[in-house]
Amino acid sequence: MNVIEEQYDVVVVGAGHAGCEAALACARLGLETIIFTVSVESIAMMPCNPNIGGSSKGHLVKEVDALGGEMGINIDHTFIQSKMLNKSKGPAVHSLRAQADKNEYSKRMRQTLENTEHLTIRQAEVTDLIVEKSSIQGVKTLSGATYYAKAVVLCTGTYLKSRCLYGEVIEHTGPNGLRSANYLSDSLKKNGVEMYRFKTGTPARIDKNSIDFSKMEEQFGDERIVPFSFTTNPDDIQIDQESCWLTYTNEQTHSIIRENLDRSPMFSGVIEGTGPRYCPSIEDKVVRFADKNRHQVFIEPEGNGTNEMYIGGMSSSLPEDVQYDMYHSVPGLEHAKIVRNAYAIEYDCINPNQLLPSLEFKNIHGLFSGGQFNGSSGYEEAACQGLIAGINASRMIQKKDPIILDRSQAYIGVLIDDLVTKESHEPYRMMTSRAEYRLILRQDNADLRLSKIGYEVGLISKERYDWVCYKEKEIAKEIERVTSVTVGAKKEVQALLESLNSTPLKTATSLAELIRRPELNYDVLKSIDVNRPELHPEITEQVNILIKYDGYISRQMKQVKDFKKLENKKLPQNFDYNTIPSLRIEAIQKLNQLQPISIGQASRISGVSPADISVILVYMEQAYRNNKDNKGE
Numbered sequence: 001m002n003v004i005e006e007q008y009d010v011v012v013v014g015a016g017h018a019g020c021e022a023a024l025a026c027a028r029l030g031l032e033t034i035i036f037t038v039s040v041e042s043i044a045m046m047p048c049n050p051n052i053g054g055s056s057k058g059h060l061v062k063e064v065d066a067l068g069g070e071m072g073i074n075i076d077h078t079f080i081q082s083k084m085l086n087k088s089k090g091p092a093v094h095s096l097r098a099q100a101d102k103n104e105y106s107k108r109m110r111q112t113l114e115n116t117e118h119l120t121i122r123q124a125e126v127t128d129l130i131v132e133k134s135s136i137q138g139v140k141t142l143s144g145a146t147y148y149a150k151a152v153v154l155c156t157g158t159y160l161k162s163r164c165l166y167g168e169v170i171e172h173t174g175p176n177g178l179r180s181a182n183y184l185s186d187s188l189k190k191n192g193v194e195m196y197r198f199k200t201g202t203p204a205r206i207d208k209n210s211i212d213f214s215k216m217e218e219q220f221g222d223e224r225i226v227p228f229s230f231t232t233n234p235d236d237i238q239i240d241q242e243s244c245w246l247t248y249t250n251e252q253t254h255s256i257i258r259e260n261l262d263r264s265p266m267f268s269g270v271i272e273g274t275g276p277r278y279c280p281s282i283e284d285k286v287v288r289f290a291d292k293n294r295h296q297v298f299i300e301p302e303g304n305g306t307n308e309m310y311i312g313g314m315s316s317s318l319p320e321d322v323q324y325d326m327y328h329s330v331p332g333l334e335h336a337k338i339v340r341n342a343y344a345i346e347y348d349c350i351n352p353n354q355l356l357p358s359l360e361f362k363n364i365h366g367l368f369s370g371g372q373f374n375g376s377s378g379y380e381e382a383a384c385q386g387l388i389a390g391i392n393a394s395r396m397i398q399k400k401d402p403i404i405l406d407r408s409q410a411y412i413g414v415l416i417d418d419l420v421t422k423e424s425h426e427p428y429r430m431m432t433s434r435a436e437y438r439l440i441l442r443q444d445n446a447d448l449r450l451s452k453i454g455y456e457v458g459l460i461s462k463e464r465y466d467w468v469c470y471k472e473k474e475i476a477k478e479i480e481r482v483t484s485v486t487v488g489a490k491k492e493v494q495a496l497l498e499s500l501n502s503t504p505l506k507t508a509t510s511l512a513e514l515i516r517r518p519e520l521n522y523d524v525l526k527s528i529d530v531n532r533p534e535l536h537p538e539i540t541e542q543v544n545i546l547i548k549y550d551g552y553i554s555r556q557m558k559q560v561k562d563f564k565k566l567e568n569k570k571l572p573q574n575f576d577y578n579t580i581p582s583l584r585i586e587a588i589q590k591l592n593q594l595q596p597i598s599i600g601q602a603s604r605i606s607g608v609s610p611a612d613i614s615v616i617l618v619y620m621e622q623a624y625r626n627n628k629d630n631k632g633e
Ligand SMILES: Cc1cc2nc3c(=O)[nH]c(=O)nc-3n(C[C@H](O)[C@H](O)[C@H](O)COP(=O)(O)OP(=O)(O)OC[C@H]3O[C@@H](n4cnc5c(N)ncnc54)[C@H](O)[C@@H]3O)c2cc1C
Pocket: 013, 014, 015, 016, 017, 018, 019, 036, 037, 038, 039, 042, 043, 044, 045, 046, 047, 048, 049, 124, 125, 126, 127, 155, 156, 157, 158, 159, 160, 175, 181, 182, 184, 200, 201, 202, 279, 315, 343, 344, 345, 370, 371, 372, 373, 376, 377, 378, 379, 382, 383, 429
């Protein structure tokens, strides 16, 4: 009988993008933490696309960094190309994306974990939860060893009962042939946890030397690289960048796929799991967008130390022979040598409606979870959940209130609220369209929105906190100044406006008014702003955005005020909504099952109508008044 028994404050199961953030947060907050993985070589492994960030995902990385997480710093030290997406659009959708050197990314994250105090790394498969009276006590591993803990954070990703499929081939492994974790799902079910079966897919990897790049469009990184982390000095990361390449599928590719759909496990029904709607396989795209005669294919380097190239946009689970024909039909890939086949992976994850907005399980106290295990998809979505789950596991142990970010504070708040409140039967991927207050949730102001919380939690240093407070003050001061500066229709002013194709002034106006003109901005008006102070670019960037989008931002702030009113109307937990007369059956069922923490959250549950919300509001108001009367107040 294995008698290994150890005691920790926190057990983190999984060293993927979620687990790493969770474990680092707990250990950095001084808690004795152990992190489990089925293979230490796979710490922070990127089994799919070799990039971090992109539309809305860049926002998540910035927010993780602003709260004191690691992903932003790690990619700033291991990227090989960087690009700010959507630069031609408004700042709300500017999104940073960096191509990563996958091996270096994993290696550096592993070193960070290895060199973090209070953190123990353990290669072992966790097979069982130890739960007593609905409270977590610890976990057991395959060897029978027991690890007791006050909190457990599950971040098992795509490994639970996972199997990889392409054509008729089915391998009962995790990603990249790593072992799968086959026991923990049963232990979760035994403890009343509802599980889902999801799937995702990845494209083949091909040898760089077998590609004809002359048939593709080279995609360059940005000249001036912007870092993900607010702690990274941009001057330290201006590297020679690798290129990506753009080519397209064509009718030949599409007919090869159509002729073999019956051999695709996804279309033959072998695959049971539900896949991500917004990350479709190539066969899915050919079927769903039959009118399109070509689809973009991005050839991306996997790193400096390898010739492997990732075929972005062509993930698939078609048989190997079809994959050869399919990829060879793409211009530039006619002689491609496949290093790894494309495949789909199915895995167990949970219904995230079983979680509180703190990412703690409603029915198992002290059990938290993050990442793909919660039904999301993507490295960035995983990292932010892992960070919040780790922070809240620590705060539970420290007897502090959980950190719950709402939809007006962060994309992280939108993501977690969507997961725990809305019904979703497919992997959840973040998008800017999901964030109703996206004009104020920009990636450029993530530190102003969140770093004070990171400081209060204990993950942001005093120095970073002071810098954010200083920035805030200087931004307000400079906005006040440019609003009060009057610019007259003088010769040099008119000349500058003319040179910038801007209408000459008829009468004097404020500098702020000029900044608001679409063709002008804070920087280009320097020559006529004689008393301009020397300010840090992060400050002038904010001044420019806050003045230019002042109208939209104030309107959105008003909406946030109304939103917060409903968010602050708290609802009792474990409440029986059958007791509220004239509430509709469907609403009662959904409310009893989900136990929303506020009127705001209740209003976002599908099946709960605005009329139901009014009924609850009246009832709660009445209950509150009766309570006051009873107390004779
Ligand atoms: C084939 C494939 C294709 C993908 N395609 C996409 C895509 O197209 N778009 C996209 O956004 N995302 C995609 N992803 C998802 C992306 O990889 C994940 O979103 C991300 O890695 C999730 O991070 P995570 O931390 O939740 O889990 P993971 O990175 O999967 O890490 C899980 C960790 O848990 C450990 N673990 C699991 N169970 C146990 C156990 N019982 N005991 C001990 N350790 C355990 C593992 O060893 C690993 O360290 C894909 C993933 C795969 C595998």
